[in-house]
Amino acid sequence: xxxxxxxxxxLLFAESLQKLVESFDEYKVIxxxxxxxxxxxxxxxxxxxxxxxxxxxxxxxxxxxxxxQWLKDNLPDQKVLALSMDDSEATIIxxxxxxxxxxxLKDINPEDFEKALKDVSDKGFYFSDxxxxxxLDNLDKDPSKQEITLKDRExxxxxxxxxxxxxxxxxxxxxxxxxxxxxxxxTLFEKLHVKSRIGLVLYAIxxxxxxx
Amino acid sequence: xxxxxxxxxxLLFAESLQKLVESFDEYKVIxxxxxxxxxxxxxxxxxxxxxxxxxxxxxxxxxxxxxxQWLKDNLPDQKVLALSMDDSEATIIxxxxxxxxxxxLKDINPEDFEKALKDVSDKGFYFSDxxxxxxLDNLDKDPSKQEITLKDRExxxxxxxxxxxxxxxxxxxxxxxxxxxxxxxxTLFEKLHVKSRIGLVLYAIxxxxxxx
DNA sequence: TAGAAATAGGGTGAAAATCCCCGTTTCCAG
DNA sequence: CTGGAAACGGGGATTTTCACCCTATTTCTA
Numbered sequence: 001x002x003x004x005x006x007x008x009x010x011l012l013f014a015e016s017l018q019k020l021v022e023s024f025d026e027y028k029v030i031x032x033x034x035x036x037x038x039x040x041x042x043x044x045x046x047x048x049x050x051x052x053x054x055x056x057x058x059x060x061x062x063x064x065x066x067x068x069q070w071l072k073d074n075l076p077d078q079k080v081l082a083l084s085m086d087d088s089e090a091t092i093i094x095x096x097x098x099x100x101x102x103x104x105l106k107d108i109n110p111e112d113f114e115k116a117l118k119d120v121s122d123k124g125f126y127f128s129d130x131x132x133x134x135x136l137d138n139l140d141k142d143p144s145k146q147e148i149t150l151k152d153r154e155x156x157x158x159x160x161x162x163x164x165x166x167x168x169x170x171x172x173x174x175x176x177x178x179x180x181x182x183x184x185x186x187t188l189f190e191k192l193h194v195k196s197r198i199g200l201v202l203y204a205i206x207x208x209x210x211x212x
Numbered sequence: 213x214x215x216x217x218x219x220x221x222x223l224l225f226a227e228s229l230q231k232l233v234e235s236f237d238e239y240k241v242i243x244x245x246x247x248x249x250x251x252x253x254x255x256x257x258x259x260x261x262x263x264x265x266x267x268x269x270x271x272x273x274x275x276x277x278x279x280x281q282w283l284k285d286n287l288p289d290q291k292v293l294a295l296s297m298d299d300s301e302a303t304i305i306x307x308x309x310x311x312x313x314x315x316x317l318k319d320i321n322p323e324d325f326e327k328a329l330k331d332v333s334d335k336g337f338y339f340s341d342x343x344x345x346x347x348l349d350n351l352d353k354d355p356s357k358q359e360i361t362l363k364d365r366e367x368x369x370x371x372x373x374x375x376x377x378x379x380x381x382x383x384x385x386x387x388x389x390x391x392x393x394x395x396x397x398x399t400l401f402e403k404l405h406v407k408s409r410i411g412l413v414l415y416a417i418x419x420x421x422x423x424x
Numbered sequence: 425t426a427g428a429a430a431t432a433g434g435g436t437g438a439a440a441a442t443c444c445c446c447g448t449t450t451c452c453a454g
Numbered sequence: 455c456t457g458g459a460a461a462c463g464g465g466g467a468t469t470t471t472c473a474c475c476c477t478a479t480t481t482c483t484a
Binding site: 009010011012013015016017018019020023034085104106107108109110113161162163164194195196197198199201202205 | 221222223224225227228229231232235246297316318319320321322325373374375376406407408409410411413414417
Binding site for chain 1: 469470471472473474
């Protein structure tokens with residue numbers, strides 16, 4: 001009997017998923033958490049290590065990404081299956097890089113889900129064809145798109161660009177000259193392969209840099 | 213024994229939810245559909261009318277809103293509980309206006325969920341405190357925000373405004389003069405209470421007019 | 425330790441977006 | 455049949471954004 005923990009802020013989904021998991025009768029859900037912080041708390045509190053953690057990416061307070069980072073630092077052997085609504089390529093890559101053993105989209109069918117649990121238990125990982133092809137796509141892609149890393153200041157600017165402020169007032173807010181803002185804009189246009197402020201906004205939303 | 217149909221494109225969630233529903237043992241899930249079109253097909257095919265439909269809002273091909281519209285026209289007595297991740301006020305209002313008997317956020321806890329099923333069966337509706345307060349908020353709000361209805365052509369323009377095209381090329385695409393586009397822009401700025409194209413994009417995303 | 429890279433800033437000019445006020449047609453309701 | 459929306463188009467002006475040119479620090483690193 002394998003033990004499972006579920007980390008997801010959608011209670012209805014979490015408890016439903018528990019029923020599904022337990023209908024497989026080789027698995028038992030030992031606890032839920034609604035965000036990473038709570039999960040970490042319960043880990044140490046109960047002193048119970050689940051065999052597999054099913055972890056949502058988008059959660060309030062402490063996201064799946066942040067939680068994976070913590071696990072990587074503190075419990076690197078913990079097996080985690082990421083579970084998410086969206087299949088943003090960047091997110092998938094990031095979670096796997098942080099040590100997730102697989103990435104499940106919520107539209108996976110329950111048979112595949114059971115296989116994922118089994119594979120992670122037995123083989124240590126599970127990759128759906130869709131995720132595998134995302135990985136492959138990412139391999140042979142031109143290096144420019146390979147990995148876009150934004151600096152803190154760039155992210156700060158990007159967030160402000162996703163408001164109705166003018167660049168001038170963004171400059172004020174960041175204590176920079178409008179010309180410097182011009183520089184950030186151009187850098188981001190190039191990095192993100194967009195041509196306008198609208199493109200910046202769309203990028204930011206797609207990559208969860210701003211909330212919607 | 214009440215019969216339930218689940219309409220949700222997230223298979224994992226749908227099947228999990230089925231387990232949860234059936235753990236209540238007064239309910240039985242008679243079928244799933246992954247979008248509105250499939251649901252309508254199954255309704256007539258099986259000739260089986262579920263007592264309650266649990267319907268997701270965001271689905272490919274035919275959304276929850278479109279499906280509610282169809283039900284309103286064709287099966288106005290069908291009891292529907294809307295089920296959604298997001299609590300965009302406009303969406304809640306719209307679903308209820310189209311005849312949904314309640315609106316459940318996916319972070320509802322299972323006890324409340326069971327109560328929702330029971331209430332809909334017995335009383336015909338279920339409103340959580342959160343949804344109720346949204347409704348109340350909406351009542352006494354200034355009429356300007358009361359109900360924003362966009363015309364087809366405006367929505368068409370709005371979608372194009374959420375791309376990196378210039379207004380000039382949007383005009384071409386809509387077979388209109390750039391000046392007319394100017395008019396649409398200004399109308400929307402006023403209607404949506406925004407001041408820039410960025411505002412349009414943010415509005416469109418928040419109200420699910422475009423996908424992200 | 426030279427040179428890349430990151431950071432901050434500047435000038436100019438063109439293109440796009442924004443704003444305000446106006447005219448035409450069409451079409452529907454009172 | 456008439457008056458008023460609604461859809462479409464326009465003149466003209468300002469502001470904002472965007473593009474492409476450049477320099478001067480600092481910091482990191484090969």
